[in-house]
Amino acid sequence: MRDLRVNKTGLAAVFAMLVMAPSFGAIRFADDEDDKDKQAEGGKEGEEDEDADEWFALLNAEVHTGTGSILRGASILAKNGRIEEIGYDLHVPDDAEVLDAGGMRAYPGLVAISSSGLFGGTSDLENTVDPYGRSMVLALASGITTAVQGNQAGKLKRGEVTDVVASSEVFVSLTYSKGDPRGKRTLREKFDAAAEYIRAYRQWEKDVKKDKELKAPKKPSDSATLKVLRGEVRAKFRANERTDLLEIARLATRYGFRPVIEGCAEGWTVADELGRAGAYAIVTPRSRRTKDEKLTHDAGSSIENAAILHRAGVQVAIVPGTTRIDLGGIVGRDIIHLPIEAGFAVRGGLPESAAFAAITIVPARMMGLSHRIGTLEVGKDCDLIVADGDVLHYQTFVQWAVVDGKIVYDKADELFFAHIRPRPESALAPETKVDAGETAVEEPAEAAGDPDDSED
Amino acid sequence: MMLTTLILAAAAPAATAVPTPKGDLLAIRVRRAETIANGTYEHAVILVEDGKIVTIGEDLPIERGIPILDLPDTWVVMPGLVNAYTRLGMTSQGYNDSKPGVLASTELWPGTSYEAALENGVTTLGQYPAGNGIPGQAVAVQPIGATKAEMTLADNVYLKIILRATGSSKKMIKDGFKEADKFLEKERKNREKWEKAQEKKKKKKKKSSSKKDKDKDDEKKDDEEKGDEEKGDDDEKKDDEKKKGDDEKKAEDDDEYVPLVPDAEAQAFLDLRAKTLRALVSISSAAQYEHLLDAIGDEEFDWDLRVGLTRNSDIFHVKDKIGASGRRVVVEPTLTLHPGTMRQRNLPAEFARAGAKIVLIPRSDSSTAYGSWLRNVGEIVAAGLDRDVALRALTQEPADLLGLGERFGSLEAGKDANLIFLNGDPFEPGTKVEAVMIGGKFEYGEVNL
Numbered sequence: 001m002r003d004l005r006v007n008k009t010g011l012a013a014v015f016a017m018l019v020m021a022p023s024f025g026a027i028r029f030a031d032d033e034d035d036k037d038k039q040a041e042g043g044k045e046g047e048e049d050e051d052a053d054e055w056f057a058l059l060n061a062e063v064h065t066g067t068g069s070i071l072r073g074a075s076i077l078a079k080n081g082r083i084e085e086i087g088y089d090l091h092v093p094d095d096a097e098v099l100d101a102g103g104m105r106a107y108p109g110l111v112a113i114s115s116s117g118l119f120g121g122t123s124d125l126e127n128t129v130d131p132y133g134r135s136m137v138l139a140l141a142s143g144i145t146t147a148v149q150g151n152q153a154g155k156l157k158r159g160e161v162t163d164v165v166a167s168s169e170v171f172v173s174l175t176y177s178k179g180d181p182r183g184k185r186t187l188r189e190k191f192d193a194a195a196e197y198i199r200a201y202r203q204w205e206k207d208v209k210k211d212k213e214l215k216a217p218k219k220p221s222d223s224a225t226l227k228v229l230r231g232e233v234r235a236k237f238r239a240n241e242r243t244d245l246l247e248i249a250r251l252a253t254r255y256g257f258r259p260v261i262e263g264c265a266e267g268w269t270v271a272d273e274l275g276r277a278g279a280y281a282i283v284t285p286r287s288r289r290t291k292d293e294k295l296t297h298d299a300g301s302s303i304e305n306a307a308i309l310h311r312a313g314v315q316v317a318i319v320p321g322t323t324r325i326d327l328g329g330i331v332g333r334d335i336i337h338l339p340i341e342a343g344f345a346v347r348g349g350l351p352e353s354a355a356f357a358a359i360t361i362v363p364a365r366m367m368g369l370s371h372r373i374g375t376l377e378v379g380k381d382c383d384l385i386v387a388d389g390d391v392l393h394y395q396t397f398v399q400w401a402v403v404d405g406k407i408v409y410d411k412a413d414e415l416f417f418a419h420i421r422p423r424p425e426s427a428l429a430p431e432t433k434v435d436a437g438e439t440a441v442e443e444p445a446e447a448a449g450d451p452d453d454s455e456d
Numbered sequence: 457m458m459l460t461t462l463i464l465a466a467a468a469p470a471a472t473a474v475p476t477p478k479g480d481l482l483a484i485r486v487r488r489a490e491t492i493a494n495g496t497y498e499h500a501v502i503l504v505e506d507g508k509i510v511t512i513g514e515d516l517p518i519e520r521g522i523p524i525l526d527l528p529d530t531w532v533v534m535p536g537l538v539n540a541y542t543r544l545g546m547t548s549q550g551y552n553d554s555k556p557g558v559l560a561s562t563e564l565w566p567g568t569s570y571e572a573a574l575e576n577g578v579t580t581l582g583q584y585p586a587g588n589g590i591p592g593q594a595v596a597v598q599p600i601g602a603t604k605a606e607m608t609l610a611d612n613v614y615l616k617i618i619l620r621a622t623g624s625s626k627k628m629i630k631d632g633f634k635e636a637d638k639f640l641e642k643e644r645k646n647r648e649k650w651e652k653a654q655e656k657k658k659k660k661k662k663k664s665s666s667k668k669d670k671d672k673d674d675e676k677k678d679d680e681e682k683g684d685e686e687k688g689d690d691d692e693k694k695d696d697e698k699k700k701g702d703d704e705k706k707a708e709d710d711d712e713y714v715p716l717v718p719d720a721e722a723q724a725f726l727d728l729r730a731k732t733l734r735a736l737v738s739i740s741s742a743a744q745y746e747h748l749l750d751a752i753g754d755e756e757f758d759w760d761l762r763v764g765l766t767r768n769s770d771i772f773h774v775k776d777k778i779g780a781s782g783r784r785v786v787v788e789p790t791l792t793l794h795p796g797t798m799r800q801r802n803l804p805a806e807f808a809r810a811g812a813k814i815v816l817i818p819r820s821d822s823s824t825a826y827g828s829w830l831r832n833v834g835e836i837v838a839a840g841l842d843r844d845v846a847l848r849a850l851t852q853e854p855a856d857l858l859g860l861g862e863r864f865g866s867l868e869a870g871k872d873a874n875l876i877f878l879n880g881d882p883f884e885p886g887t888k889v890e891a892v893m894i895g896g897k898f899e900y901g902e903v904n905l
Contacts, residue, residue: 120743127623130743132773134795159773161746415796 053079055096056382056405061106064391066360066375068353076106078382081404086378099407101386104399107356108376109145109383110391113282113317113363114262115335116149116324119164123150131159135325140401140409141416142336143391145383146364146373153367155383156401158408170367171236171260172224176251177244184247191255193220194229228257234280234366240265240289242299249277260366265289268308269298275312280366282317283309285344286333306358307349316350317366318342318358343392355392388423399423480896481505483518484875486527490534490882492852492866495844502533504873507896511869525903532881534847535866536579536874536892537829540854541736541762541786541817543586544599545569550587554628557720558592560585561604561611570599570607572823574900577830577876577889580609582858584616584736589628591616593724593733596858600899613858614760615724618738619748626751633755636725639718650713734758736786736857740766742773760784760815760857765803768795772806779810784857786815789832791839804849805841814841814849815857834883846883877903 056078063071063086077085077092092098112118118139121128130136136156139147146155146166153167176184200217208214220226228235237248240263249270252259261267264281266289267274274281283306291300302308306316320341326334333341342355350358364374372381382405389396397417401409412418482504489500491512501516502509518524527533546563560583573581578599585592594613601607619625718726727733737759739745745761752759760783763771769792778785785807791800808814816833818825830850837846855865863872873896880887891901 121621124623127626127747128621130621130741131746132742132770159746161743161750 055093057092057096057098059100061101063106066108078405081382083378083380083382104386104388106384106386107391108360109385110143110359111363112144112147114319114323115147118147119149119154125152125154125165129161129164131161137414138325138336143385143398145403155403157403167367169233172228172233174235174237176248190222190225194225234260236260238262242266242269245270249273252277265301266299268302268305271308271312274314280315281309284321303348306345310350310354315362316358317363339391340394481522483522483524486533487529488532490847493868504896507873509869509871509873512867530880532878533875535851536876537577537850538580538854539578539817540582540857542581542821544821548586550591552588554590555592556590556724558585561595564604566602566607572826574599576826579874579894580864588618614734614736617735619744621744621747629751632725635722639722643716646716728757731758736760736762738762740764742770745774762786765790765792770795775806775810779812784813784815788819789816789836802836802839804836808845813853815853816849830882831885837883
């Protein structure tokens with residue numbers, strides 16, 4: 001475990017994900033215009049040539065990569081905002097910005113699959129983001145480094161307004177509910193048209209080689225369903241009721257796409273069906289839904305929902321009940337308590353690793369951004385948090401947040417939480433060699449990082 | 457208040473033993489003068505002639521016959537205040553989109569409203585056009601004069617841009633430069649067309665002429681093609697060409713190329729690029745500064761900042777960035793609070809310490825604000841702003857912003873004699889402006905000889 005180096009293998013994993021994630025149930029076309037992944041990569045490479053490289057090094061951390069491995073006392077080296085190496089005894093360039101984690105835990109930055117107000121702007125993120133806003137600081141303090149606002153995914157880059165948007169179209173929102181039979185029929189028709197077009201297009205691709213005059217089939221009027229079937233964007237449904245969930249699962253199976261189901265409160269009653277349909281679920285473990293007592297089948301909410309869905313193979317993401325920063329009412333239910341909400345899923349039986357994945361890699365996958373964020377792997381964006389304990393524990397504070405290899409939050413520097421359990425000195429200062437004898441040197445406390453952590 | 461008065465009336469020079477060269481000489485003797493350029497002079501003597509400062513120094517001997525204005529011991533003389541950012545005497549109506557060609561000078565209306573400024577020591581004003589977006593260009597005026605022409609010191613002094621963190625606001629700046637590009641492209645094509653036509657003509661005419669001449673022409677054409685796209689260059693080229701034309705063939709003189717004239721909107725942005733016009737960009741938060749940089753991108757032009765200080769301004773986040781750029785920052789002398797706290801921040805002082813050049817303006821355009829302007833500055837000086845920086849921020853810096861730094865802003869030989877006479881230290885509470893001199897003439901208050 002100690003000597004595990006993740007660079008090569010990590011890269012391989014990223015590639016594997018790049019290849020696998022989009023191809024799952026997706027039909028890709030030769031004329032696909034916006035290959036976002038490639039564009040993003042090309043852009044980054046161009047930058048490297050221009051300026052001197054910017055290095056960032058996180059030293060002496062217990063690195064929870066999010067891929068299953070925990071590397072104690074390891075370091076992470078990032079170049080131009082991307083993770084270059086994870087391991088031990090790394091060579092750190094002189095001009096690197098160095099952060100000594102003092103043995104505290106490093107996690108991938110959290111991903112909020114739904115939020116509002118964190119960027120301080122409007123739906124036009126790129127042009128309206130407030131990179132100095134209070135909401136952004138609070139969100140970073142809660143560990144969030146990427147968040148979906150409206151239908152855009154943005155990174156919480158403090159002090160920067162460029163390259164904030166990570167995805168400009170996260171979902172295609174669809175409705176498919178028994179309350180609206182006509183709407184259901186219309187949606188099916190749209191899917192039919194899209195599927196037919198795709199079939200015709202494939203045929204045309206073959207035929208056009210022989211007969212160059214042949215015209216391409218006409219695109220259907222609804223582009224949303226076409227995008228879904230092509231695997232460009234995932235379809236998101238908002239549904240809680242068992243019947244609706246089943247219907248969505250059937251629809252998805254029939255047309256061959258993986259649905260994202262937001263809410264999914266009664267998902268535990270039809271978990272197998274949802275699992276077989278390859279569904280993603282966005283759940284709020286603490287939400288309550290009463291059962292209609294007339295019903296004979298299972299219904300209503302369950303604290304075990306996330307756990308049961310997970311066991312059935314549904315990829316579960318977690319959001320708190322309120323997706324903005326809420327300064328009224330009872331504390332602890334808004335977006336800045338994202339990890340705590342995940343903790344409640346653990347209470348309901350979800351394995352801790354799955355609960356953590358539910359606020360990192362799973363939402364990243366839903367958005368098609370798993371090649372950039374969600375875990376700590378070589379080649380991915382250097383978005384990480386350093387926490388003084390288990391990130392899902394209510395007592396834990398995020399001490400530092402790093403986005404794209406830049407420190408964007410330091411608990412000791414912000415007015416919000418600096419005074420609560422101030423960071424131990426030893427965590428601040430790396431072990432320094434002091435002349436023995438003269439002055440009594442305080443022991444650099446080993447356990448200073450997480451005194452309350454019982455999990456280790 | 458007692459005035460120690462010496463000296464004679466305006467007719468005096470004629471009566472003196474030593475005839476003075478140009479009539480209008482006046483020596484001002486004051487206990488203390490804030491020169492701005494060279495710090496504080498004790499026992500200063502300022503020699504004024506024909507509206508200009510001829511010389512200034514400490515304890516200078518004064519030639520006999522020159523009328524001397526001896527000021528009371530407590531008095532201080534300093535250059536007239538410059539308020540580079542005001543709409544004094546103007547309405548608040550304006551456009552809400554991009555109108556870079558609009559001139560504030562068109563709204564100028566000489567009237568009594570300028571008295572408040574004058575009485576409080578303001579001798580130069582920069583008046584900007586109202587509105588949002590890009591409302592237009594500012595004009596520099598003096599608070600005296602019965603007509604627009606008498607008031608106006610310089611037009612087109614800066615282009616006002618208001619930037620907000622919205623897509624449309626950012627687009628205005630980008631679009632402005634795009635318009636300029638479009639014009640240049642049009643101009644280039646027009647020129648090419650003209651050149652081709654010219655070539656045809658020559659060929660026709662030159663069927664008989666020698667080969668040597670033709671080679672020369674080709675050379676000339678090459679030169680032209682190398683020419684930059686900038687309008688200034690074009691003009692030069694045109695001149696060159698004209699000369700050549702004169703030398704070589706007089707017949708073609710009338711076929712001279714006439715460059716297109718850009719519209720006012722494109723012209724403003726062409727001027728920005730050519731750095732004959734500067735921009736004053738108004739922002740109010742740190743985020744807007746970042747968006748401004750994003751909107752400007754790689755464009756290079758001179759710009760300064762106007763930062764409206766609100767109670768909870770978060771502009772301190774970018775003070776170091778702004779400071780490092782060495783730009784001017786136009787702010788009001790006011791203390792703000794750190795957001796979410798009751799902790800006071802002295803942002804003007806923070807900007808100055810970070811390396812920015814500060815321009816201080818009254819808190820508003822009301823006569824009370826003008827009345828308390830110096831006192832307000834005194835407050836932030838007491839709270840930590842460097843005194844010399846504060847003095848500069850009231851005089852030389854705003855004068856430079858208006859492009860009039862050579863004429864106003866300090867007490868130096870050769871500059872206009874725009875002086876204000878205070879009955880005490882400018883930043884002490886209770887100090888009053890006793891008299892104001894513009895161009896060597898007392899325009900407000902009387903100081904008897």
